[in-house]
Amino acid sequence: MRGPDEWDGRERSGGPGERPRIPSPRPAAEDHGPLPDLPPVPHRGPGPVPAPTPPHHAPAEYESDDDPVTGDDTGPPPTAxxxxxxxxxxxxxxxxxxxxxxxxxxxxxxxxxxxxxxxxxxxxxxxxxLHPADSLDLDPLLRSRVLEGCLGRRPPRIPVPEWATPFDAEAAKLDALLRDMGESEWRAPVRLRWFDGREPVERDTTVAGVIGHLMAVDGMVATSLGLPDPLGPAAPEHPGPRRRTEAYWRTLGEEPDPRAPHDPWREQSQALIRTASFAGGGVAELSVPYGKFDLALRDAFLDRAFETWVHAGDIADAVDYPYKPPAAGHLHLLVDLAARLLPTTLAQRRRDGLAAPPQQLVAAGAPGRSLHLEVEGSGGGDWYIALDSPAAVGSPECTVAHLALDSDEFCQLAAGHISPEETAAGQTGEREAIREVLFATAALSRL
The missing domain is CATH 1.20.50 (Pheromone ER-1)
Structure with missing residues (x-):
């Protein structure tokens, strides 16, 4: 028997004394599927029968591809x-x-x-x-070109003297080369070549040994400017490029890291440039001892620039690295130094018995026999070399011979990398004078 609040699912009216029964909600017709379409309205009266009205659809932006029952996206794929x-x-x-x-x-x-x-x-x-394949390696001259451009637009407050700029540029180029080298390349063998006055001489070392050699010889300029000697207690008693180099090489063998000379050499090079710049033009004629001879500081800086460039080329050849010569203006200063040193070198060769005595005596400052030296190409020019005395003045009126050389070949001869007999030169005039100048040019080289 059911209680008063129970209902058996059948709708019925309450009897006497019973509470009214509330029927449950009926299911909607749409729950069992879509409603059937309404039957067409019969047409009354004359006239054409209207077309049936298509079923109503929502606008395209409101349409959905979802299944009305499951809700899954089962619509057609998007069109291409x-x-x-x-x-x-x-x-x-x-x-x-x-x-x-x-x-x-x-x-x-x-x-x-x-x-x-x-x-x-x-x-x-x-x-x-539009996109050519370029090498990712940086140009070794990039640093010097950027610095040149910056200094050209805004000159420094304390400019570098003109005679020191070649050394500054060549030291920066060599430093860029050394930064790109690994430890194994610092141990690469390098063959140094020079001409001792009679014949070519060679000496084998390493990249580290070359940098040590440059630092040791640069130290002669450093001590003249009051800077510390890089050799310290190991410095020889008598100055000279070869003695100082040999002394440093003896200490280099005790250093396990072959890159050890890099930082001291770079710091010394920068200190030389800074000191010369702050000292101004008054130190240009300061004497720098080179052992058997002395050079003015301005010429010593050019000499160090020339040797830095030459030995940087030796290193580049040893590690198979491209290397470019100095800028034309700098190269001209280096060639000019070599040409100005030739009369003194000729006189020294005569004292050593390696050249014929002078043909005539010339008073100091007077014109004497001269050789016209023509250096062609980048950095070239014309010089008249006094043949009989370094005190004489070379002049076009007293020219007895003409020697023409390419600038690169002249520099290679002055560096001792080619012998005088191998030099390809245009020659006219006295053969003996030409031969003596070629040998004197080669004798400018040294370790």
């Missing part, structure tokens, strides 16, 4: 872009600027459209011309 749209994307596709979906659509279209495929090929070739 039109030919016009894909053709407009070819430029971006050639530049690899399309999205992944656009790239896939364009590449699928290219397999079916010959015209677009041909256009895409032309665009891809054009992109290849």
């Amino acid at each position: 872009p039109s030919h016009k749209v894909l053709k407009s994307l070819l430029g971006a596709w050639a530049l690899a600027a399309c999205s992944s979906e656009e790239t896939a659509a364009v590449e699928a279209h290219l397999t079916d459209c010959a015209a677009c495929a041909e256009e895409a090929l032309r665009l891809r070739d054009a992109v290849g011309l």
Whole structure:
């Protein structure tokens, strides 16, 4: 028997003394499927029968591909872009600027459209011309060019003297080369060559040994300016490039790290430039002892620039690295130094019995027999070399011979890298005078 609040599911009216029964909600007709279409309204009266009204659909922006029951996206796949749209994307596709979906659509279209495929090929070739394959290695001259450009636009408050700029530039170039080298390359063998006055001489060392040699000889200029001697207690009693180099090489063998000379050499080079710049032009004629002879400080800086360039080329050859000569203006200063030293070198060779005595005596400052030295190419020029006395003045009126050399060959001869007999030169006039000048040029070289 049911209680007063229970109901058996059948709708019935309450009897006497019973509470009214509330029926449960009936299910909606839509729960069992869509409603059937209404039957067409019968047409009354004359006239054509109107067409049946199509079922109502929501606007396209409100349509959904979801299944009305499950809610899953089972609608048709999106349509591919039109030919016009894909053709407009070819430029971006050639530049690899399309999205992944656009790239896939364009590449699928290219397999079916010959015209677009041909256009895409032309665009891809054009992109290849816009982006040439460049080496990622930095130009070793980049630092010097950037510094030159900066200093040209805003000169420094304390400018570097003109006679010190070649050394500054060549030291910076060599420093850039050394920074690119690994530890194994510092141990690479390097062959140093020079001419001792009679014959070519060679000496084998390493990249570290070359930098130590440069630092030891630069130290002669450093001590003249009051800077510390890099050799310290190991410095020999009598100054001279060869003695100082041998003394440093003896200490270098005890150093386990072959890159050890790099930082001291660079710091000394920078200190030389700073000191010469702050000292001003008053130190240009300061005497620097080179053992058997002395050089004015201005010429000593040019000498160090020349040797830095030459030995940097030796290192570059040993490690197979491209290296360029000095700028034309700097190279001219180096060639000019060598030409000015030739009369003194000729006189020294005569004292050593390596050259014939002078043909005539010339008073100091008077013109004497001269050789016209013509150096062609970058940094070249014309010089008249006094043949009989370093105190004489070379002059065009007293020229007895003419010697023409390329600037690179003249520098290689002055560095002792080629012998006087191997030099290809244009020669006219006294053969003996030409021979003596060629040998004197080679004798400018040393360790």
